Amino acid sequence: MQSDFTSQFPVRVGRTHEVTGPSATSFAFALAGARGGAVLWVCEAWLADQINPMGFGIYMDPQNLLITKVKDQTDALAVTEEALRSGAVSVVIVELTKPLSFTAGRRLQLAAEAGKSTGLCLLPEGMGNNAAQTRWHCAPLFDATPSQTDSTLQRWEIIKNKSGTLKIWDVKWDAQTRRISVVSEVAQRTGSARTPD
Amino acid sequence: MNAQAERAGLHRGMGFSDARAFCRDLQSRPADVRSDQRFLHSLARWSERYCPWVGLDGDDGLVLNIAGSAHLFGGESAMLGDMRHRLARTGLSARLGVADTRGAAWAFAHFSAGQTGARLRDLPVAALRLEAKTCTALQRVGLRHVSDVMALPRASVARRFGQDVLMRLDQALGDIPEEISPLQEAPRYAAQMSFPDPIGTGDDIMAAAERLLAQVCMRLKTQEMGARILQLTLRRVDQKSQQVELRLAAPLRDAKRILPLFQRGVDAVDPGFGIDQIQLQATRVEPLEIQQIDHTGSKVATKLDDLITRIGVRVGLDNVQRFLPADSHIPERSFLTASAAHSRASGAWVHLRTRPIRLFGPDPIAAQGTRPPQTFRWRRMFLTTARATGPERIAPEWWFSDDNWRSGVRDYWRVETRQGRRLWLFYTPQNPGWFVHGEFA
Numbered sequence: 001m002q003s004d005f006t007s008q009f010p011v012r013v014g015r016t017h018e019v020t021g022p023s024a025t026s027f028a029f030a031l032a033g034a035r036g037g038a039v040l041w042v043c044e045a046w047l048a049d050q051i052n053p054m055g056f057g058i059y060m061d062p063q064n065l066l067i068t069k070v071k072d073q074t075d076a077l078a079v080t081e082e083a084l085r086s087g088a089v090s091v092v093i094v095e096l097t098k099p100l101s102f103t104a105g106r107r108l109q110l111a112a113e114a115g116k117s118t119g120l121c122l123l124p125e126g127m128g129n130n131a132a133q134t135r136w137h138c139a140p141l142f143d144a145t146p147s148q149t150d151s152t153l154q155r156w157e158i159i160k161n162k163s164g165t166l167k168i169w170d171v172k173w174d175a176q177t178r179r180i181s182v183v184s185e186v187a188q189r190t191g192s193a194r195t196p197d
Numbered sequence: 198m199n200a201q202a203e204r205a206g207l208h209r210g211m212g213f214s215d216a217r218a219f220c221r222d223l224q225s226r227p228a229d230v231r232s233d234q235r236f237l238h239s240l241a242r243w244s245e246r247y248c249p250w251v252g253l254d255g256d257d258g259l260v261l262n263i264a265g266s267a268h269l270f271g272g273e274s275a276m277l278g279d280m281r282h283r284l285a286r287t288g289l290s291a292r293l294g295v296a297d298t299r300g301a302a303w304a305f306a307h308f309s310a311g312q313t314g315a316r317l318r319d320l321p322v323a324a325l326r327l328e329a330k331t332c333t334a335l336q337r338v339g340l341r342h343v344s345d346v347m348a349l350p351r352a353s354v355a356r357r358f359g360q361d362v363l364m365r366l367d368q369a370l371g372d373i374p375e376e377i378s379p380l381q382e383a384p385r386y387a388a389q390m391s392f393p394d395p396i397g398t399g400d401d402i403m404a405a406a407e408r409l410l411a412q413v414c415m416r417l418k419t420q421e422m423g424a425r426i427l428q429l430t431l432r433r434v435d436q437k438s439q440q441v442e443l444r445l446a447a448p449l450r451d452a453k454r455i456l457p458l459f460q461r462g463v464d465a466v467d468p469g470f471g472i473d474q475i476q477l478q479a480t481r482v483e484p485l486e487i488q489q490i491d492h493t494g495s496k497v498a499t500k501l502d503d504l505i506t507r508i509g510v511r512v513g514l515d516n517v518q519r520f521l522p523a524d525s526h527i528p529e530r531s532f533l534t535a536s537a538a539h540s541r542a543s544g545a546w547v548h549l550r551t552r553p554i555r556l557f558g559p560d561p562i563a564a565q566g567t568r569p570p571q572t573f574r575w576r577r578m579f580l581t582t583a584r585a586t587g588p589e590r591i592a593p594e595w596w597f598s599d600d601n602w603r604s605g606v607r608d609y610w611r612v613e614t615r616q617g618r619r620l621w622l623f624y625t626p627q628n629p630g631w632f633v634h635g636e637f638a
Contacts, residue, residue: 022617022618023638025555025638026554029638037497038497038501045516048557048558049555049556049557050555051554051555052528052532052552052553052554052556052635053522053532053546054528054531054532054546054552055551055552055553055555055556055637055638056638057546057548058548058551058638059638061546062522062546063519063542063543063546064542065519065520066505066518066537067517067518067519067520067534068512068518069512069516069518070516071512075511075512078511079508079511079512082504082507082508082511083504086500086504086507087500088497088500088501088503088504089501139617140617140619140638142583142615142616142617143613150611151619154638155617173638
């Protein structure tokens with residue numbers, strides 16, 4: 001079960017991936033922490049929801065994070081491509097607000113391949129792009145264990161995978177070992193099947 | 198020491214309490230030696246309008262070698278008059294003296310008190326630039342003027358007062374030559390190139406920039422400096438000029454690394470009918486020591502600096518930021534965002550309590566009471582509280598005026614909802630209301 005998860009996460013280097021859902025931010029920082037090295041976060045300057053270094057410090061060292069505020073999505077994509085291609089940062093995370101065209105997605109993919117770095121697009125739900133290697137949907141879960149007042153229980157689900165199967169895991173952040181640990185694998189129910197997009 | 202103080206009887210080296218006895222309303226300020234020096238250097242630069250040989254004399258004087266340039270101003274006295282006039286116009290009082298030797302000029306400037314017809318021999322012995330101790334010794338035996346010393350046999354002067362007196366006397370009279378060491382000109386990190394035929398293509402401009410860059414970088418290297426801002430000025434045939442500015446994320450003098458960073462700016466240039474002159478200037482430089490070449494970690498750092506520069510060219514260098522820890526309990530102020538190019542990553546991130554991974558507006562929600570609501574509506578979602586942890590009271594920092602914290606103290610609750618979302622809610626008891634401020638991982 002664990003090995004099955006570790007074959008999928010951390011996600012493959014030299015590719016761009018996508019993540020949606022309310023816990024996408026946690027996924028992004030968990031990936032950045034697992035990968036190590038410098039991380040570039042690209043977002044549009046007008047976005048009101050700001051990332052908080054006091055909060056994501058449990059996942060990764062805020063020292064390693066560079067944040068670039070851009071004025072629109074065109075600039076965001078240009079900066080992302082530049083950073084992926086240079087290979088100077090191990091992970092480039094970009095917050096997108098509009099759907100990505102196939103051409104743009106493919107360009108990011110090629111840039112990641114050239115720079116041997118990992119790209120991650122944070123997308124609003126239902127805005128997937130076919131060029132992405134994998135797409136994840138992450139949502140927080142209520143942890144009914146009474147003692148768990150600072151739980152980070154989440155459901156991570158691969159909803160698109162170019163080379164592999166779709167799977168669902170319930171995971172939480174293990175503060176001691178500083179990594180994501182799988183709580184349980186969730187069986188696919190007939191009702192939870194998604195229409196491929 | 199200004200003229201007013203001198204009239205009151207003050208002199209240099211006087212104790213403050215003594216000086217106040219002469220001058221009741223005396224005020225004291227700490228001396229700013231550094232600024233004084235800077236001013237003297239700028240005055241020296243200005244003085245180059247009279248002659249190219251300008252040196253510093255002590256910490257409050259300038260010495261100019263005007264040999265060969267006095268006639269340009271209509272003779273020595275006319276030149277002095279011009280100097281005095283210009284200095285007075287800017288509000289400076291200066292003592293000026295001109296003579297055939299440096300020693301005599303110094304004597305006239307310090308002791309002739311503006312009389313033009315004064316002779317060196319009539320001046321007091323202090324005019325010979327002697328130490329205060331030697332001056333006192335000379336005066337004690339009745340030698341008050343320079344002429345008194347000149348009249349004595351040289352051997353006995355040397356025996357009784359030391360070789361120094363004779364040396365200063367000879368310098369003042371011109372028997373021993375004395376050099377003026379002019380100030381070194383500030384290095385200029387610029388180079389330019391003119392073309393017999395105008396050029397137009399991007400490749401040609403880059404090739405020219407490469408040559409200029411090699412010259413500028415060589416100059417930077419000899420001075421152990423690194424460029425921070427570079428400006429490429431392209432002058433077109435029709436006299437218009439265009440500028441390509443490059444702001445670097447770290448001081449740099451490696452032509453191979455800088456050149457590709459210019460590419461984007463040069464591509465945007467409109468050459469018109471052609472460019473016939475290119476100038477490259479490092480407008481801001483910073484010290485950059487020569488470093489040992491190693492094959493370990495520095496390569497990643499240089500790649501990152503280059504990336505920051507390239508991103509900066511596109512979106513502005515100040516928009517590439519990093520987080521720095523700050524000492525505050527206020528969630529929004531517990532960190533700073535600083536320009537990545539002008540700050541170094543520093544450690545000491547202390548996580549005392551779990552904090553949300555994202556911070557919001559805060560968003561107001563409709564709720565009553567001091568305990569978190571059982572159900573509430575936030576961003577078009579109906580949420581049911583399953584578990585609430587708190588309260589954690591955070592008081593505003595009264596020494597900052599922050600509009601967001603006008604509503605007084607806040608009681609923060611970590612609310613875990615049945616739907617999964619873990620939110621950071623706060624209640625303001627002084628101004629009842631509920632808000633959502635962040636979301637946990």
